[in-house]
Amino acid sequence: MGSSHSWHQGTRVVSSRWSVVARLMPDEIISSWLVNTALIQGCDPMTLTLAVWPKWRIWTNDGDRIFNEDRLDPICALSGIKKVTLMSASLFPIAKQIYGKRPPEKGVWTWFLAPGARNTKRHSGIQYCPFCLKSDAKPYFRIQWRFAWHTGCKVHGHALLDRCHDCNAPVEYHRLLAEDKVITVCGTCKVDLRAASVRSCLPEALKFQLMADDVLINDVGLFQGSAMNVTPWFELANYFVSLIRVAQRCENEPLSEFLRLIGVQLPESIPMRPGNHLEILNTHDREGLLAAIFPLMSASKILFEEALQKSNITRQGLAGHRMVSPTWIRTTAASLPSTLREKSTRSTARLDGPRSRYQVKRMMARLQRKLDMAQR
Ligand SMILES: [Zn+2]
Numbered sequence: 023m024g025s026s027h028s029w030h031q032g033t034r035v036v037s038s039r040w041s042v043v044a045r046l047m048p049d050e051i052i053s054s055w056l057v058n059t060a061l062i063q064g065c066d067p068m069t070l071t072l073a074v075w076p077k078w079r080i081w082t083n084d085g086d087r088i089f090n091e092d093r094l095d096p097i098c099a100l101s102g103i104k105k106v107t108l109m110s111a112s113l114f115p116i117a118k119q120i121y122g123k124r125p126p127e128k129g130v131w132t133w134f135l136a137p138g139a140r141n142t143k144r145h146s147g148i149q150y151c152p153f154c155l156k157s158d159a160k161p162y163f164r165i166q167w168r169f170a171w172h173t174g175c176k177v178h179g180h181a182l183l184d185r186c187h188d189c190n191a192p193v194e195y196h197r198l199l200a201e202d203k204v205i206t207v208c209g210t211c212k213v214d215l216r217a218a219s220v221r222s223c224l225p226e227a228l229k230f231q232l233m234a235d236d237v238l239i240n241d242v243g244l245f246q247g248s249a250m251n252v253t254p255w256f257e258l259a260n261y262f263v264s265l266i267r268v269a270q271r272c273e274n275e276p277l278s279e280f281l282r283l284i285g286v287q288l289p290e291s292i293p294m295r296p297g298n299h300l301e302i303l304n305t306h307d308r309e310g311l312l313a314a315i316f317p318l319m320s321a322s323k324i325l326f327e328e329a330l331q332k333s334n335i336t337r338q339g340l341a342g343h344r345m346v347s348p349t350w351i352r353t354t355a356a357s358l359p360s361t362l363r364e365k366s367t368r369s370t371a372r373l374d375g376p377r378s379r380y381q382v383k384r385m386m387a388r389l390q391r392k393l394d395m396a397q398r
């Protein structure tokens with residue numbers, strides 16, 4: 023790395039049909055460039071995009087994904103910027119690298135923050151570093167601020183923000199108006215996001231972030247001293263996130279012991295709503311999870327094997343909580359003792375044995391719903 027960019031180099035604008043076009047800055051995300059181009063022309067971003075794509079409501083979708091690159095034809099013709107350059111400012115090439123194939127057209131993309139768009143409003147989706155924005159001559163939002171494994175700024179060493187410091191709204195620069203002039207204005211309350219104060223980030227989360235960046239930049243991962251392709255590396259990291267969440271909600275002594283021996287510190291509890299995946303968690307919650315998986319992703323083979331042995335973790339403890347686990351996990355788990363025989367006699371044991379806190383909470387919620395129904 024060491025250059026001014028990690029993901030794409032941006033461009034200087036050549037001849038354009040428009041009178042003025044914002045320069046695509048190094049690592050700028052395509053939606054930021056669109057908004058900056060609108061503002062520089064004295065135009066509302068939504069007006070500009072409607073003129074470019076009369077039939078495509080870009081802001082009601084995730085406009086940074088660019089699943090279909092033909093969508094870029096009109097903007098390339100107007101701006102004079104090549105399609106390959108604008109594609110490099112979209113999430114598509116990196117998603118393709120992580121998936122090892124074209125990512126799905128619909129649904130959340132694993133490892134990318136989901137905006138949760140409803141009409142033109144968002145639940146979340148993009149983070150920012152106020153110091154980076156302050157240091158820009160013309161502020162712009164970086165592509166890496168949409169990566170779910172990014173929770174800190176490696177330049178300034180503090181945690182990224184994902185909401186307005188004043189009104190707590192998510193970042194929605196596409197909702198700005200021409201008179202707002204600068205992309206750093208909050209789309210809801212109009213304060214300047216560059217004025218936000220910051221906190222330091224968790225060093226382990228930043229280490230994981232840099233490690234994952236390197237995997238993508240070098241197009242190869244390293245796990246327990248061996249090379250691993252990008253897709254299985256990210257699958258493994260994703261699996262370890264699930265494992266941490268299992269350890270948080272279940273009292274599983276061997277699993278907790280295994281994680282402790284590896285050096286994992288479990289994060290504070292994270293909301294357990296169903297479907298609450300990494301991609302929709304806020305920066306703070308993701309930071310805790312990613313800091314927790316760093317020791318797992320960087321442990322040596324010897325440490326890992328020792329921890330498996332000493333903790334008495336079972337095959338089911340390592341790989342049994344999910345139907346689909348990565349090949350590496352399945353292979354490793356196959357050498358561990360199985361609890362399958364005990365499971366067959368569980369039907370009687372379950373009635374008397376202690377329940378986990380998670381099970382008790384779910385039972386209580388079910389009971390409460392029944393009581394509510396009975397009182398109607
Ligand atoms: Zn920064």
Ligand SMILES: [Zn+2]
Nearest residue numbers: 186189208211
């Ligand atoms: Zn605000």
